[in-house]
Amino acid sequence: MNIKLTLPDNITREYPAGTTLLEVSRDFAGNYQSPIVEGVFKGIGTDLQKPLMEDGSVDFIVRDTEEGMRVYVRSLLFLFLVAIKKLRPEVKIEARNSLGSALFCEITNGIVLSKYDLQALEDYMKKLVAQAEPIVYQHITKKEAEKLLREREEDRLELLQSIPEDHLLTIYFLQDCGEYFFGPMLPDCSYLKLFELISYENGIVINYPEPGAMEELDVFVDSPKLNKMFHEMEEWSTMLKCNTVAKLNSIIKAGYAKTIIQVAEALHEKKIAAIADEITDKGKDVHLVLIAGPSSSGKTTFAQRLSIQLVVNGIRPVPISMDDYYKERLNTPRKADGSYDFESVEAIDLELFNDHLQRLLAGETVKIPKYNFRTGLREYRGRELKLSDDAVLIVEGIHGLNERISAVVPARNKLKVYISALTPMSLDEYNRIQTTDMRLLRRLVRDSQFRSHDALMTLKLWDDVRRGEEKYIFPFQEEADIIFNTTLVYEFAVLKKYAEPLLQGVPETEAVYTNAQRLLDLLSHVTPLDKDLIPQNSILREFVGGSAFKEAL
Numbered sequence: 001m002n003i004k005l006t007l008p009d010n011i012t013r014e015y016p017a018g019t020t021l022l023e024v025s026r027d028f029a030g031n032y033q034s035p036i037v038e039g040v041f042k043g044i045g046t047d048l049q050k051p052l053m054e055d056g057s058v059d060f061i062v063r064d065t066e067e068g069m070r071v072y073v074r075s076l077l078f079l080f081l082v083a084i085k086k087l088r089p090e091v092k093i094e095a096r097n098s099l100g101s102a103l104f105c106e107i108t109n110g111i112v113l114s115k116y117d118l119q120a121l122e123d124y125m126k127k128l129v130a131q132a133e134p135i136v137y138q139h140i141t142k143k144e145a146e147k148l149l150r151e152r153e154e155d156r157l158e159l160l161q162s163i164p165e166d167h168l169l170t171i172y173f174l175q176d177c178g179e180y181f182f183g184p185m186l187p188d189c190s191y192l193k194l195f196e197l198i199s200y201e202n203g204i205v206i207n208y209p210e211p212g213a214m215e216e217l218d219v220f221v222d223s224p225k226l227n228k229m230f231h232e233m234e235e236w237s238t239m240l241k242c243n244t245v246a247k248l249n250s251i252i253k254a255g256y257a258k259t260i261i262q263v264a265e266a267l268h269e270k271k272i273a274a275i276a277d278e279i280t281d282k283g284k285d286v287h288l289v290l291i292a293g294p295s296s297s298g299k300t301t302f303a304q305r306l307s308i309q310l311v312v313n314g315i316r317p318v319p320i321s322m323d324d325y326y327k328e329r330l331n332t333p334r335k336a337d338g339s340y341d342f343e344s345v346e347a348i349d350l351e352l353f354n355d356h357l358q359r360l361l362a363g364e365t366v367k368i369p370k371y372n373f374r375t376g377l378r379e380y381r382g383r384e385l386k387l388s389d390d391a392v393l394i395v396e397g398i399h400g401l402n403e404r405i406s407a408v409v410p411a412r413n414k415l416k417v418y419i420s421a422l423t424p425m426s427l428d429e430y431n432r433i434q435t436t437d438m439r440l441l442r443r444l445v446r447d448s449q450f451r452s453h454d455a456l457m458t459l460k461l462w463d464d465v466r467r468g469e470e471k472y473i474f475p476f477q478e479e480a481d482i483i484f485n486t487t488l489v490y491e492f493a494v495l496k497k498y499a500e501p502l503l504q505g506v507p508e509t510e511a512v513y514t515n516a517q518r519l520l521d522l523l524s525h526v527t528p529l530d531k532d533l534i535p536q537n538s539i540l541r542e543f544v545g546g547s548a549f550k551e552a553l
Helices: 021-025 066-087 115-130 142-149 154-160 224-239 245-253 257-281 299-312 350-361 435-450 455-472 474-479 491-504 513-523
Strands: 002-007 011-016 036-041 044-046 056-062 093-098 102-107 135-141 168-174 177-179 196-200 203-207 288-292 316-321 370-372 377-379 391-396 414-420 482-485
Touching: 021 036, 021 056, 036 066, 044 513, 056 066, 066 093, 066 102, 066 115, 066 168, 066 177, 066 203, 066 513, 093 203, 093 224, 115 196, 135 142, 142 154, 142 168, 154 245, 224 474, 224 482, 245 257, 245 491, 257 299, 257 414, 257 482, 288 299, 299 316, 299 391, 299 414, 350 391, 414 474, 435 455, 435 491, 435 513, 455 474, 455 491, 455 513, 491 513
Parallel strands: 002 056, 288 391, 288 414, 316 391, 414 482
Antiparallel strands: 002 011, 036 044, 036 056, 093 102, 102 203, 135 168, 168 177, 196 203, 370 377
8 A cells, every 4th residue: 555745845645654754855865965864744843763544744853953963962862872871771871951052961969081982882873873873763552662661760750751652752772772752763873973071070072063064073062050950959849849840740740839939039130139249239339230041041021120129138139221322224134035134243333332331430421322123213202310329220122242233341340140940850860851942931931922923923033032041042052140040940831731722723834833732742751730830020021011111021
């Protein structure tokens, strides 16, 4: 029996039933500059090894895309875990956080690996790469999965409880090692030619190439401030026994959601107060606080709450919006496709902004502009500003860490704060929930609530937002004097209630439908939680509504 497949460029062909996406992909590999690493069947991201038994549409995902790199890193992690199991089975590993184009894996039972151990692990991995060792895709029953995973941590077994008894699970085998991973894997190890293992803190960094430059391996660049913040949040959430989705689900089902919300919010308040105290302790030295972070990190609510704590300390916060210093539309830089590049630092009138900073800090009175986004013109509506002796300028904007923004202000007179939602939450010890996914869920909900954007529009814009972050924000994050983590351990459960119906409304005919389905699959693991228990000054209220600072949002 044959099946009819609608392929890229609207080509229709017939294949024998049971043909895998990998076999189909070989007919189209020459059309792409990067290797095909994942299939898309009927709009859903699918492992290349899956046999096709019915008619449907087929597309492909290549390595040099965000989703393609997820597949690549997931497979590289599996290869590393197999090497550990074969050579050092006593070592317990948990996949933690990304550090640029590298993945940090923590050794959780205190064993220290020497440089010779790392070399042996790397050699073993490269041997499997040279052999093109297959990563075997296999469907097994829920009972078989429970038996396979029983020797591992309880979180995996708890997650399985929500899955119907007749549901088949995808398990991957490399040599004789079987593992569950959230998402497709590469067909074999030959795709993983370039990597290195580096001893780092209490674990190992797996360094891998950047997308688009897979034939060269950049030198690993440490991000100690960012990694410290990840570690701090992981340790805190582990202490609360709320560092995995299974544990969060148990807390919600047991009726302790109110407690975990109160504790998480109290941590935020304590840390924001500590930042205000640091500014106060510097006396009259700090006159400018710059707040920067990627999309949906909660910059506005953070700025409002920091301002309140500064008032408690006897300091008068004076906000200035960097958005009001955009160049007029006629002078705004453009992207290669001709559209305006509002995320470029060159879109800000740096000369005017620095001039106003310098004059304000010198005690002069300055006329402050208001940018009209509808007309693309800067307007002056009578707002004049003069700083008193007890005042501190608070500036929020994506470019706050870039020294060009505040070049006229000496380092001793300003404090740079970087904020982001660095989530410690994971499905289990090998399957992380990525920070970018948590921010995307926040943005989906916020755009629907306050900007009249449906999920389709938000998903379509997301790649462009991410490119801007990679170019203009992330390179400066280690320049921060302080890093504040806006994540809340319970937020995944709250966002589910709002994000699910939005994602379900994305049409199957749209290219972003694949990403919508991936996020829905991720959300399916968590028990929903209502927002009623969340305080009105919570950073999460910036996204789900009901914020005490709604006038500033």
